[in-house]
Amino acid sequence: MRTRHDAPRSGCPIHQALNVFGDPWTLLVIRDLMFKGRDTFSAMLGGEEHIATNILTDRLRRLEAAGLVVRAPDPSDARRHRYRLTRAGIDLAPVLLEIVCWSDTYLETDAPPEVVDRMRTDRAGFLAEVVARWEAGA
């Protein structure tokens, strides 16, 4: 898989991964696709963080280049595209889950308590459902 920036400075797996998603926006695009059902450019643009058009364009392009997202014409409107996570993209679910749990503990968030509880008490079941939903959308 190609990473999005210049050649990495080390082979450290954390550094390599941050070359792909180490910025404030990329994981939010992954979140939109994984959890929010936002699979078009305009739906993502309408997200609660008001991502700028140029940043969203750039991040989607990088995610496609890195093999985490694929783009296809919308069957219901060929002028539009729909975005979809690849297997590498959906496999970031455990990373997002751990970020949510940490954030819920240490920051002020509006994460629904019942969802976070589920992540903590039935981690494997929660992750299996995320993958099953993704597979069903293929």
Next chain:
Amino acid sequence: MRTRHDAPRSGCPIHQALNVFGDPWTLLVIRDLMFKGRDTFSAMLGGEEHIATNILTDRLRRLEAAGLVVRAPDPSDARRHRYRLTRAGIDLAPVLLEIVCWSDTYLETDAPPEVVDRMRTDRAGFLAEVVARWEAGA
């Protein structure tokens, strides 16, 4: 806990967390403290990614402000400081573990296979050891 940037744009726990560590460097500083035994400014500066002095200064300052890192005078040399993760900082261990496992699967890294195997097959044991090592260093 204070986040490092301006007021977050939403209460999304992922967005909130990325306000703290959503950049290419912050999690590498956490990594240095958690896994590499680099607890001084000069040790971190000597890391394999050659972080720039001004970036390291900025990230350590932000991590202290966010309550993830504390700084104390070095007992063996009062002109130096030693950095240490707080409980909130060490609790990022599951996030880093999941990043390493994902990166090992999809990117080219030099992660030692036996360490990644251990993360995958004995996740709870691996994480308990990370915390125990941190507690022993208190």
